Amino acid sequence: MFSRWDVRPEQVAWVAVGLVVLVVVSFVVYKSIGGIVLGLFLYYGTRPVYEHVHERVGRRRVSAAIALATVGLPMIIVLGYAALTAYQEAATLLNSPVASDIRQAIRPFVSVQSFASRETWTQLLQGNTALVRRYSSTLFAWGIRLFIMVTVAYYLLRDGHAIGEWVRDSFDDFVAVDFLEGVDDDLDTIYTGNLLTIGITGVIAAATFYLFATFAPGDSVIQYPILLGMLVGVGTLIPVLGMVAVYVPFAGILFLRAYVWNLFPVWVPVAFLAITFVVVDTIPDLLLRSYVSKGGINMGLMILAYALGAEAFGWWGVFFGPIVLVVFLHFAQRVLPSLAHGISVHIPGE
Structure with a gap:
């Protein structure tokens, strides 16, 4: 077996350089892994739209921009709507009788007029510099993640065909190409199914x-x-619990409003919970399960991938867990049998 190895000194040097480059690139990817994984999720989720648009437009840049806009624009609208709703709720609370009672209660101790002045806010910010820095760094980090996510998705959409051709030209081994194509197909099914579900x-x-x-x-x-x-739609990505983590607490709030404050009959939150469970939770699951699970991956393993990914890697593990599972399964199914039966190692060009 080792007689097939024929390595020249300059090849050893290039291998060393390649290892150094690999270490540096791996470090950069690790520091930005959240945005990159979200970019992969966005890429696979929008690829069917991109292919559909590209058949009609014919220009890859325009097709990629349109595909991202069909997903990114609704996300921006939802986030903007959520921010506007939060602002309206806060304004309603500040103008409510409860807020008036609070202002009357603290008036002997705090000057409301001085609290609203610019000098007071300047002193408050100066006294909480660490807090301001923490929130500023958090906003900046999420802004960078958003930029990385959109950039990765855009260039994968635009240049995905070139990457595929490079992989096929660079790897003469059929097993390697088959492995990468299998991973690509399953990730396409999983992430497209996720966006459809949402x-x-x-x-x-x-x-x-x-x-x-x-x-x-x-x-x-x-x-x-x-x-x-x-x-509720976004809540379908929550590991294990899914959308239950959204509509069950809301049903609890409705129950408190009905039972404690008597704003409506008690059966209203019960009916809300029952209707949501049947119409929103069960029926879409039955309709979409056949598409989401049409790949060769067991749904139980997918649920574990979401849960264990979030546990092991944090918030981005929800998106990274399926990637780890797909790569592991395809390696075990396509590559490991070849290794077990023995393969000869030969450097191309020798």
């Missing part, structure tokens, strides 16, 4: 909550049904 579930949830708020007795049962529906 979108379809969000639309169904928003329509259901809007109708429920229209016909339910009492005022303001669900004040912002569209926002709640979008949050």
Whole structure:
């Protein structure tokens, strides 16, 4: 076996240089892994749209921009709507009788007029420099992640065909090409299925909550049904719990408003919970499961990949866990048998 090795000194030197480059690139990727993984998620989620647009437009740059806009623009709209809703809720709270009572209670101790002055805010910021720095660094870090995510997705969409051709030209081994193509196909299925699940579930949830708020007795049962529906859609990405982590706490809030404050009958939160479980949670799951699970990966393993990925790597592990699972399974199915049966090592060009 070792007789097949024929390595020249200059090749050893180039291997050493390659290892150094690999270490540096791996460090950079590790420091930016969150944005890169989100970029891969966005790339696979928008690739079907890109291919559909590219067939008609014919220009890869324009097609990539349109594909990202179809996903990125709705996300920006939802986030903007959420921020506007939060602002309106805060304004309502500040103008409520409860806020007036609080202001009256603290008036003997705090001058509300001086608190609203610029000098007071300047002193407050100077006294909390560490807190301001922490929040500023957090906003900056998420801004960088957003930039990396969009950039990675855009260039993968635009140059994905060139990367595929390079892989096929660079690897003469059929096993390697088959391995990479299998990983690509499964990630395409998984991440496209995720975006479909978020979108379809969000639309169904928003329509259901809007109708429920229209016909339910009492005022303001669900004040912002569209926002709640979008949050339920995004909640499908939460490991193990899924959208339950969104609509069950909201049902608890409805129950408190009904039982403690008597704003509407107690059966309203019960009906909300039952309707949401059947119409929003169960029916979309049955409709989408056949598409999401049409690949060769067991759904139980996928759930473990989401949960263990989040546990091991943090928030970005939700998106990185499926990548680890897909790579591991395809390595075990396509590469490991070849290694077990023995392969000869030969440097191309010798």
